[in-house]
Amino acid sequence: MGKVYIFDTTLRDGEQTPGVNLNKEEKLEIAKQLAKLNVDIIEAGFPIASPGEFEAVKNIAENVKGPIIAALARAIPLDIDRAWEAIKYAESPRIHTFIATSDIHIEKKLKKTRDEVLEQAVSAVRYAKRYCSDVEFSAEDAVRSDFNFLCKVFEAVIDAGATVINVPDTVGYALPWEFGELIKKLKENIKNIDKAIISVHCHNDLGLATANSLSAIINGAEQVECTINGLGERAGNAAMEELVVAIKVRRLPYEIGIRTEEIYKTSKLVSNLTGVIIQPNKAVVGENAFAHESGIHQHGVIQDPSTYEIIDPKMIGIPENRIVLGKHSGKHAFEKRLQELGYSLPPEQLEEAFRKFKELADKKKEITDKDIEALVSNQIRLIPEYYKLTHLQVVSGIGIVPTATVILSEDGEEIKSVEIGNGPVDAVYKAIAKAVKITHNLEDFSLKSVTGGTDALGEAMVKISDKEGNIFVGRATSTDVIEASATAYLRALNQLIMFKKT
Ligand code: KIV
Ligand code: ZN
Numbered sequence: 353m354g355k356v357y358i359f360d361t362t363l364r365d366g367e368q369t370p371g372v373n374l375n376k377e378e379k380l381e382i383a384k385q386l387a388k389l390n391v392d393i394i395e396a397g398f399p400i401a402s403p404g405e406f407e408a409v410k411n412i413a414e415n416v417k418g419p420i421i422a423a424l425a426r427a428i429p430l431d432i433d434r435a436w437e438a439i440k441y442a443e444s445p446r447i448h449t450f451i452a453t454s455d456i457h458i459e460k461k462l463k464k465t466r467d468e469v470l471e472q473a474v475s476a477v478r479y480a481k482r483y484c485s486d487v488e489f490s491a492e493d494a495v496r497s498d499f500n501f502l503c504k505v506f507e508a509v510i511d512a513g514a515t516v517i518n519v520p521d522t523v524g525y526a527l528p529w530e531f532g533e534l535i536k537k538l539k540e541n542i543k544n545i546d547k548a549i550i551s552v553h554c555h556n557d558l559g560l561a562t563a564n565s566l567s568a569i570i571n572g573a574e575q576v577e578c579t580i581n582g583l584g585e586r587a588g589n590a591a592m593e594e595l596v597v598a599i600k601v602r603r604l605p606y607e608i609g610i611r612t613e614e615i616y617k618t619s620k621l622v623s624n625l626t627g628v629i630i631q632p633n634k635a636v637v638g639e640n641a642f643a644h645e646s647g648i649h650q651h652g653v654i655q656d657p658s659t660y661e662i663i664d665p666k667m668i669g670i671p672e673n674r675i676v677l678g679k680h681s682g683k684h685a686f687e688k689r690l691q692e693l694g695y696s697l698p699p700e701q702l703e704e705a706f707r708k709f710k711e712l713a714d715k716k717k718e719i720t721d722k723d724i725e726a727l728v729s730n731q732i733r734l735i736p737e738y739y740k741l742t743h744l745q746v747v748s749g750i751g752i753v754p755t756a757t758v759i760l761s762e763d764g765e766e767i768k769s770v771e772i773g774n775g776p777v778d779a780v781y782k783a784i785a786k787a788v789k790i791t792h793n794l795e796d797f798s799l800k801s802v803t804g805g806t807d808a809l810g811e812a813m814v815k816i817s818d819k820e821g822n823i824f825v826g827r828a829t830s831t832d833v834i835e836a837s838a839t840a841y842l843r844a845l846n847q848l849i850m851f852k853k854t
Contacts (some may be wrong), residue, residue, distance in 0.1 A: 353607040356599075357392040357575040360592060361552060362622060363412070364395040364424055366583035368620040369628060371815065371823060375735075375847075376408040378625045383412040385621050385694055386580075391419050391592075395448065395577075398424040399438040400431045406438050406849070413442035420486065422446040427476030436483040447480040450490035450518075453497040453505055466501055474507055474512045481513035490518035490553065495526045495534065503541045510544045517548050518576060521564060524557025524587060532567035539572045551575035554590045556582060556663035566598060569606060580622040581630055581637065593619060593636040593668065601662055613669035617694035618849060624725050627813065627825055636668060677724070679713035686724075695723060695728055715831050716807045726802045726809050726829040738762065739788055739842050739851045746834050748776040758783040758838070777837045784841055792816045797821065799833055807831060812840035816848060824848045 362378055366372070374382070379397070386394050396413065399406040413421045421442035425431035426495050427449050431624060439445040451473050458469055463668030473489060480487045489509040494502055506517045519538065521531060535552065539545055552568040552575070554561040565576045582591030596610045619637040623630050632639045642665050652659035677685060683706050688703070692698065697705060705728045712727065713719055743759035753772050756779035760767045769787035773779030781794065796815035801808045810833035814826045819843075830836040 353605050355574065356569055356606045357549070357551075358420075358592065358596070358608060358610055359393040359395065359422070359551075359575050359577040360386050360389075360391040360579065361395040361577050361589065362386070362579040362583055362592075363408075364397050364627070365553075365577075365585060365589050366579040366622075367397065368585045369583045369588065369626065370842045371825065371827065372628060373625045373823060374408070374625060375850075376404065376411050379408040380411050380415060381695075382580075382618075382622060382625060383416045383556040384696070385614070387416050387418045388611070389618050390611045391607045392609060393420040393422055393446065393575075395424060396439070397424045400425065400434045406434060409435075409438040410441075413439040413445065417443055420444040420446050424489065425449045425476075425480070427451040427472050429479055432476060432480050432483070436480075436745070444485055444486065446486040446488060446516075447484045448488040448490065448518075449476045449480055450492050450520075452492035452522075453475065453502055454493035454495075455498065456496060457493045457837050466498075470501075470505055470508060474508050477509045477512040477514045485515070487514050488516035488518055488551065489514040490520055492520055493522040494519045495521040495531070497521070499537065499541075503538065506538065506542050506548075507544055510542070510548045515548055516551050517542075518551040518553055518575075518577065519568070519573075520553035520577075520838075521555055521561075522553075524555035524561060525560075526554070526560065526564050528560060528563040528567040531564040532571040535568045535571040535573050546600050549574045549719045551577060552685050553577035555584065556589060559587070561588070562594040562598065565590040565595055566852065569599075570604075580618050580795075581628065581634070581716055583594070583622070583626065583628060591635070597668065601665065612667050615668040616670050617692065620725065621694035627827065636663065642670065677709075677713075677719045678717060679710065681709075681719075682715070689721070689724060695727060697728065701728075712809070712831070716805075716809075720803050722802045723809055723822075726811055735843055735846045736850055737842075738846050741838055741842055742766070744780065744835060744838055746780060748779075754779045756780040756783045758787060760784070760787050760842075776834050780834060780838050781841060784838065784845075788845055790845055790848060792818055792845065797837070799837060802829060810836045812836040814844045815842045816841075816844045818848055818851075822848075822851065824851065 375832040383394055397405050397409040399409045409423050421439050423435035423439045425435040435447050456463055477489050526695055550573045552573045554564040578592040580592055582588040593615045626836035630638055649660045686706055708727050740761045742761050745757045748754040754776045755772050757770045767787045769783040771779050773782050795817050799815045800811055802811050809829045811829045818825050824844045824847040826840040828836045828839035
């Protein structure tokens with residue numbers, strides 16, 4: 353059985369999903385869970401992108417043991433220096449450098465010649481090699497590159513010391529049989545290929561990322577780059593859970609180290625922290641992946657699950673025989689459920705989460721997993737409360753003008769604000785906007801119920817932007833939807849302040 357290395361890029365390409373902006377603590381939380389999932393490589397980020405990104409990658413390199421920790425760098429010394437600075441304390445560091453090799457990119461984006469790109473690729477690998485023995489080189493837009501040129505670049509970078517050569521389908525253009533053929537031909541034509549591993553990195557623009565990655569594996573690729581829940585630029589990357597489960601369920605003859613029973617937890621954690629909701633019919637981890645609607649199907653599954661279920665839910669860690677949590681549940685049961693959902697909170701945060709859980713249990717009879725996730729997902733965001741909501745009063749109804757009174761505290765000082773609006777939320781938002789002295793735009797607001805029932809938690813999501821167009825997302829839950837809306841707005845504003853301060 354050939355080994356296939358799982359290279360997880362949720363924290364790099366996945367973070368390039370529009371609207372996703374993970375902070376240092378969230379990235380570490382996900383990286384720790386990826387280590388439990390036993391991925392071979394974690395691409396922790398792109399350190400040159402910002403000081404915050406650098407710190408987040410460094411934090412992962414210093415604290416996460418087990419997988420190789422990779423950092424991305426363009427094929428220029430400045431990027432490579434920064435990548436190395438961030439990952440040098442990792443147990444097993446890897447520098448991942450890239451440059452585009454397709455004529456479209458070379459001419460239109462880089463405004464260079466093929467010879468210049470070749471030289472830059474080789475110099476970058478040599479430069480990275482001075483720091484680190486494990487160097488991956490990616491030929492961006494490989495699929496649309498001239499085949500002979502691609503072979504020439506790969507051969508040269510392997511001579512320069514690259515240990516992994518990555519073949520990205522950057523724009524998700526390939527068809528499975530073409531992509532498999534490309535990998536096979538690369539193996540046959542690159543003379544020194546025995547000195548490096550072939551990796552693939554498929555985007556999902558045509559919905560073929562998983563199929564293309566599998567086709568590459570059966571044609572000799574030994575590393576696949578993928579993300580949890582298929583996150584990533586545009587339509588995303590190959591979804592790890594799909595790839596791994598396909599290999600396991602169809603018993604393909606490849607050895608992969610993933611602990612599949614950690615998949616469900618990881619998927620939930622990533623969805624909660626990124627705020628990207630998993631589509632209900634998503635393969636493997638979608639809410640409907642194990643739901644049977646039609647009577648005929650339900651009958652079959654009751655007789656024997658194998659009639660309509662090709663994946664055993666236990667295999668991906670979907671917990672069985674759940675105890676229903678409610679106001680009589682103790683901390684131990686609560687903590688256990690949190691762990692099943694992928695959260696391992698430090699003692700003080702656990703205490704706080706348990707307090708909130710008890711508060712909710714007083715208002716709501718049965719507490720579901722979704723309620724628990726909603727309660728704790730904001731908690732590990734660790735956003736300082738520059739502005740704190742200390743008082744909120746809203747008058748609203750038929751025949752009266754909605755009016756909000758808000759009191760915020762900033763460094764112990766009280767700020768009072770009163771506004772009217774086109775509804776209670778509008779009035780509250782106007783009052784908050786007047787009270788805080790921060791230039792920003794409200795980009796998006798949504799309110800949804802976490803579960804069913806009139807006592808359900810309402811979850812508010814607010815997106816704001818600063819003058820430079822940076823996006824900040826705030827989320828909050830409460831059985832009082834006005835309170836959830838106000839808290840979410842303040843969280844987004846506090847994130848903006850934190851960003852400006854760091
Ligand atoms: O899609 C792509 O080409 C990439 C590279 C940087 C590997 O993400
Ligand atoms: Zn990519």
